[in-house]
Amino acid sequence: MQHKELRFKVNGQEQQVFVRTNWSLAQVLRDKLGLLGTKIGCGEGECGACTVLMNGKSVTSCLVMAVQAEGAEIVTIEGLANGDTLHPVQEAFVEAGAIQCGYCTPGMVLSTVALLEKHPKPTEEEIREGLTGNLCRCTGYQKIFEAVRLAAEKIARGAGR
């Protein structure tokens, strides 16, 4: 079994961990760093539960080998809130009731953060397109789309942090 030392930044903190070359980034975030907010659903890129931001772009961390994150900057759901103050996208999901079991939520929130960075005033089409890679099995997408619109308003007003 091959190992490698991996140095990368997670939620602003330098990390140095010993990883197996056959581990996915999702596995390392969860099992080595204890960041259990990143979920593993399908493990094949279809559901988006494992979405994290890698160098500013959303990726499915189940399809990224951990060794490929060498030197990268990763943001997980744990990295969004500022102390006890939620990120406006997190706030919006709570307020819009866009969460039921919560399994898809970290991925949905991170995809929304990425979407709003690119389209601060997203159209309906852009919202749907931006969340194509995130499946939710219980809330129903309408509340989630509502949360995205609300988050866009909050960010535009400079609310939150």
Add this chain to the structure above:
Amino acid sequence: MNNITYHAPKTIAEAVSLLSEVQEARILAGGTDLIAKWKKSHFFDMNLVDIRNIGELSVIEEREGRLFIGAGVTMDRVCENPAINEKFPILAEAASKVGSVQIRNLATIGGNSCNAAPSADTVLPLIAYGADVCIVSKSGERRCALKDFFKGPGKTALEKGEMLKGFSLPYPAHGTVGMFVKHSRRPGMDLATVGVATVVRLDAGKIAGIHVVLGAVGPVPIDVEGLDVFVGKEMGAASEKIAGVCTDAAKPITDVRGSKEYRSEMVRRSVALCLEGSSK
């Protein structure tokens, strides 16, 4: 079992020397095909050569009067690149239909061709625009037309020790119109049931040049032959016949995405739709 060796070269020269030295070396680009397949196939052993750190592979630039797109360019960049959007709009459109945002942020245009799935979206416009592939190995570089690159599902013309460096596209002549249709079961996150790319040049309503490429209706993408006979004809009168020639050229099979009869009919309609769209 379950063993992976990993190399991350920084230059093409390093990469091709690894490819010639490492036994059964496998290139890892975005990993969206390879890692998904590895997970579905009991985590076979792999000797990975990760090409994501190779800057030379991620350029989009003009070379020798053509547009060069590096094999390592990710789909999100293909979608957003101004030169591609201006000169090769249906390539940007096809890239925007690959998977989801997260997949497009990882998936490379080179991986889409090298994986050689009959349904690969970006392959159709690339062939329709007449792209060549630049292939590199320790012993140098060679080029071939992308349409001759595919040898079967999952099989390409790449020999041991070779890798894809990128695509070289001739700029389309003035008045060229491209159209792309991805027919899938749902609008997002699905592979094509039928894919069609057409690149047509009209001169006063008459066909001056025509190229039709079909995806997901044969073991490899189909570059429809025998369309030159329509050059000089009025598009309005010829389009139905052209759609017929394309339908005959398709070799669809029945699978979970659709029956062969359905696919056949969708080829006819999609081609007709594209041709109608090109003359507007």
